[in-house]
Structure formats: structure tokens, C-alpha cells
Amino acid sequence: MKPYQSRETWTVSKPPVRGDRGLVSTQHYLASEAGARVLRDGGNAVDAAVAAGLALGVVEPWMSGIGGGGFMQHYDAATGQVAGIDFAMSAPAGLDPADYPLIEGTNASDKFNWPSVLDDRHTTGPYSIAVPGYIAGAQLALERFGTWSWADVIAPSLELVRFGLPLDWYASHKITNSARDLARYPASRRLYLPDGLPPIGPVSGEVIGLDWRELVETYERLAAEGPRAFYQGDLATALAQDAEDVGSSMRRNDLERYEAMAFDGVLTHYRGAKIWAPQGANAGPSLVQALTHLEARIGDGLRGPDAAAYCAYADVLLDVYENRLKTMGAHAGSGNTSHQGAVDGDGNIVTWTQTVMSAFGSKVVMPRTGVTMNNGIMWFDPVPGCPNSITPGVRPLSNMCPTIVEREDGFRFAVGACGGRKIFPAVMQVISFLVDFGMSLDEAMHTPRIDVSGTEEVSVDPTLPPHVIAALQAGRHCTLAEQGVFPSRYALPNVVGQDADGFLGAAYIASPTAQIAAA
Numbered sequence: 001m002k003p004y005q006s007r008e009t010w011t012v013s014k015p016p017v018r019g020d021r022g023l024v025s026t027q028h029y030l031a032s033e034a035g036a037r038v039l040r041d042g043g044n045a046v047d048a049a050v051a052a053g054l055a056l057g058v059v060e061p062w063m064s065g066i067g068g069g070g071f072m073q074h075y076d077a078a079t080g081q082v083a084g085i086d087f088a089m090s091a092p093a094g095l096d097p098a099d100y101p102l103i104e105g106t107n108a109s110d111k112f113n114w115p116s117v118l119d120d121r122h123t124t125g126p127y128s129i130a131v132p133g134y135i136a137g138a139q140l141a142l143e144r145f146g147t148w149s150w151a152d153v154i155a156p157s158l159e160l161v162r163f164g165l166p167l168d169w170y171a172s173h174k175i176t177n178s179a180r181d182l183a184r185y186p187a188s189r190r191l192y193l194p195d196g197l198p199p200i201g202p203v204s205g206e207v208i209g210l211d212w213r214e215l216v217e218t219y220e221r222l223a224a225e226g227p228r229a230f231y232q233g234d235l236a237t238a239l240a241q242d243a244e245d246v247g248s249s250m251r252r253n254d255l256e257r258y259e260a261m262a263f264d265g266v267l268t269h270y271r272g273a274k275i276w277a278p279q280g281a282n283a284g285p286s287l288v289q290a291l292t293h294l295e296a297r298i299g300d301g302l303r304g305p306d307a308a309a310y311c312a313y314a315d316v317l318l319d320v321y322e323n324r325l326k327t328m329g330a331h332a333g334s335g336n337t338s339h340q341g342a343v344d345g346d347g348n349i350v351t352w353t354q355t356v357m358s359a360f361g362s363k364v365v366m367p368r369t370g371v372t373m374n375n376g377i378m379w380f381d382p383v384p385g386c387p388n389s390i391t392p393g394v395r396p397l398s399n400m401c402p403t404i405v406e407r408e409d410g411f412r413f414a415v416g417a418c419g420g421r422k423i424f425p426a427v428m429q430v431i432s433f434l435v436d437f438g439m440s441l442d443e444a445m446h447t448p449r450i451d452v453s454g455t456e457e458v459s460v461d462p463t464l465p466p467h468v469i470a471a472l473q474a475g476r477h478c479t480l481a482e483q484g485v486f487p488s489r490y491a492l493p494n495v496v497g498q499d500a501d502g503f504l505g506a507a508y509i510a511s512p513t514a515q516i517a518a519a
Contacts, residue, residue, distance in 0.1 A: 087137020
């Protein structure tokens with residue numbers, strides 16, 4: 001008998017939001033509000049994005065945090081220029097590829113068709129930890145594009161971390177889903193499973209705070225000493241000692257050497273629109289390649305995506321992902337994540353993706369500092385001799401794709417998503433909905449998507465019309481998979497921008513906490 005598939009039988013909608021003084025979109029309403037508060041108090045889009053990102057690390061640690069990294073891009077309304085920052089995680093210099101022996105004859109559960117690694121140590125635990133870049137990226141973004149001081153932008157997250165992790169039903173669910181792995185590490189168990197079991201918030205709906213303990217002191221140090229304290233000084237020493245104690249190869253010199261990298265935006269044209277995809281070891285190059293192929297396959301004059309368009313999406317993504325996994329990585333020159341966007345009253349736009357990779361990253365909480373650490377080594381191909389193989393001191397190929405788009409009619413927007421390998425397929429389709437078919441933002445965010453994430457499988461939303469599903473199933477390996485709260489079968493995109501009528505934005509519909517906050 002075939003297993004039953006989980007179903008969610010409700011109908012959910014989440015209309016776009018407009019604001020006169022700008023908007024902030026994140027995967028958590030408290031972080032969105034923290035960023036919007038900065039805009040109301042006179043900060044610009046980057047000030048708001050940094051404040052919201054620091055807050056995200058407190059309110060949704062299963063997605064992102066100061067123990068992770070990311071990419072961002074900034075559109076300067078005064079000059080029309082786009083520039084970005086790469087603050088992705090990096091393999092420690094002392095990492096030894098021999099510590100990740102393959103288990104022949106088995107495949108990992110991450111759907112990349114790669115062989116499994118002994119004890120899954122590249123995905124979970126101390127061997128999976130990479131050098132975090134988030135704080136360095138936030139510092140460089142603020143220095144290059146911001147107007148507020150570090151002390152001011154970290155203030156909202158200080159309030160939140162002192163309250164503690166907001167414990168509602170969704171936080172309880174996320175902790176429960178990772179409890180078996182979190183329980184393996186003493187500091188993780190103490191923080192997230194305080195009595196040995198996943199915590200549950202009051203049935204009244206009141207949100208209580210789960211005590212962050214050591215993380216409060218870490219945020220207070222960062223507020224008082226500045227962002228470089230994370231990489232130099234006593235805090236860096238404590239982080240490095242934590243890493244050594246838990247069994248990670250990360251050391252103090254890895255933190256001292258880490259640098260976020262700035263890059264200039266590169267303009268690509270797509271059917272009359274301007275596209276600025278991120279540069280570096282991310283999904284930006286794959287997005288550009290996919291759009292280039294897509295432009296030749298989708299006809300003009302269609303009011304909405306038909307069966308031929310969805311088949312084009314599937315075939316383009318199958319081809320591009322095959323190329324991506326075979327040829328891209330540090331040697332070729334080239335999860336759970338959280339995406340945010342911000343637009344300020346002057347029209348400056350930020351698209352910003354940050355991550356700790358899998359849910360709760362490595363599952364390791366650093367005992368002295370309370371930092372939930374990433375599992376960035378998971379981004380490497382565990383097979384030796386490949387373009388993206390595990391290598392000390394380099395940055396792996398990531399899935400993030402924070403993109404800026406300007407449509408022919410002047411609608412300028414930032415789009416990105418969280419969802420690991422599902423990110424760039426979602427970004428591509430949202431762009432296509434808005435550019436190829438001229439959809440409103442409301443229509444685009446409510447239109448069903450497909451997903452292709454590196455295997456031959458095509459995930460198909462069953463709410464698509466039957467004739468579209470039948471066309472996709474012809475000659476392709478398709479699985480019907482609903483969009484829902486859990487499991488997340490598709491990426492979680494959000495969009496903020498400016499059109500002729502002002503500022504508007506839309507958050508992922510099926511997320512219970514994602515929200516656009518107006519300034």
C-alpha cells in the first residue's frame with residue numbers, strides 16, 4: 001500500500017501591502033517590524049535590513065542568525081547603481097577533507113544524489129560548521145550603504161534577545177522537528193530542550209520567551225564593542241574556544257582572516273526588463289542562464305502561464321541544474337534560509353538573503369556564546385575531485401539568489417526566497433510571472449509554481465489546471481506536492497519594490513509568520 005501524502009485543506013491568501021514611507025519584508029513579523037521602525041525613525045533601507053537581519057537571528061534561529069552568512073544587493077535610487085556584498089560562510093583553514101569519508105552504495109537524504117558521508121558529519125554536528133560571515137557582511141553593508149551607527153541598528157534585536165526566543169506554536173513545531181539532533185549536543189539541549197522535551201507555549205496564545213542566556217551576553221558585547229568583536233578580541237576568543245571544545249576545525253585565525261567581499265552589480269536584460277542577479281558562488285549565475293534559455297521558449301502575448309510555459313520552466317530548470325551541479329564551485333570560478341527585502345522613502349532597495357543552512361544549522365549551539373552555528377560544509381560536494389568538493393579555506397557554492405529587477409513599465413523590485421535548492425527556481429518563476437505575463441504582485445504571489453532542485457524529479461502544485469499537470473507529466477518524472485506550512489515543498493519568496501503608485505510588497509502566503517511591515 002502506498003503511503004498517504006500529507007495534506008493541508010485550507011485556502012490561504014496574503015494580499016500585498018502598500019506603504020507611503022517604505023516597507024520591510026521578512027519571514028517573521030517581529031523582524032519586519034524592527035526594520036520598519038528603523039525606517040520610521042529616519043534610517044534608510046540598509047539600516048532597516050541590518051536591523052531586521054539581526055532580529056531574525058533571535059526570532060527564527062532555525063533559519064538564520066549571527067552564526068551564518070549570506071548575500072545582499074543594494075539599489076541606489078540616486079545613481080541607479082546596484083552593488084552587493086558576499087558574506088557567505090567559508091571552510092576553516094584547518095579543515096581536513098579526509099574527515100568526510102564516503103559510504104559507498106548509499107545516497108544522502110538531501111536529494112542531490114551524492115553519496116552519504118560517515119555519520120552525516122558534513123550536514124550535522126561540529127564537522128559541518130563553516131566560518132560565519134553574517135556579522136562581517138552586516139558591518140560592510142552598513143559602512144558602504146547605511147546611515148545609522150552599529151549601536152543603533154542592533155538596538156531592536158537587543159530588546160528581542162533579552163525577551164528570549166518567542167515561543168509560539170510554530171517555534172515549538174520547529175524545535176520539535178529537530179529535537180532528536182538538538183538533543184545530541186549539551187548546549188543545544190540546554191537551550192532548546194530546557195527540560196529534555198520540546199517547549200510548548202501557553203495554549204492561550206500568549207507568546208513567552210525562551211531564555212537565551214549566553215546569547216544575550218553576546219549581543220550585548222556586539223552592541224558595546226562593535227561588529228569586529230565577533231572576529232577579534234575576547235568574543236572571538238570565546239567563539240574559537242567554543243569551536244575547539246565541540247570538535248569543530250574552526251579556530252581564532254579563521255575568524256580573524258574572514259572578510260566580507262563587495263561586488264558591483266551586473267546588469268542582464270530579459271524581455272525588456274533589467275535584471276541584477278547576485279555575483280559569486282551563489283545561484284545568481286544559474287538564474288541568468290535559466291532566464292536566457294527561458295526567453296527563447298516563452299511566446300509573446302500570453303495573459304498567463306499556460307501548459308507550454310510550465311513545461312518550459314521544467315525543462316530549463318532540469319538543464320540548468322544539471323550544469324550547475326557538474327560545473328560550478330570554488331574550483332570552477334564561480335536549507336533553511338531567510339530572505340528579506342527593504343525599500344525606503346527615497347526608493348533605495350535592498351534584497352538580502354541570510355542562512356544557517358539546515359534547520360538550526362549544524363544543530364550545535366556554542367556553549368560560551370550561545371550562537372547557533374551553521375552547517376555550511378553541507379554546501380560542498382562530498383565527492384573528491386569535483387568543482388565544488390570539500391576544500392579548506394574556500395567558500396562553497398550556495399543557493400542564495402537575492403535579485404533586483406526593473407520592469408519595462410518602471411516597476412522596480414527586490415525578489416528573493418528561502419528554501420535551499422528551491423530558491424532560484426522560485427525566483428525565476430516569480431520574475432517570469434511579473435515580466436513575461438505582466439502580472440500584478442498579488443497575482444504573481446498567488447500563482448502556483450513547480451520546483452526542480454537538482455534531480456530528475458519535478459514537483460508540481462496540484463492546484464495547477466489538470467491539462468497543465470498532464471503536459472508536465474508527459475516525459476518527465478513528476479510528483480504532485482502541495483504548498484503548505486510543513487513540509488515546505490517549494491521555496492518561500494518575498495518581494496518589495498516601487499511602482500507608479502508608490503511602495504508595495506508581498507510575503508510568502510503559506511508562512512504563518514512572514515509579514516510586510518510598512519514604515
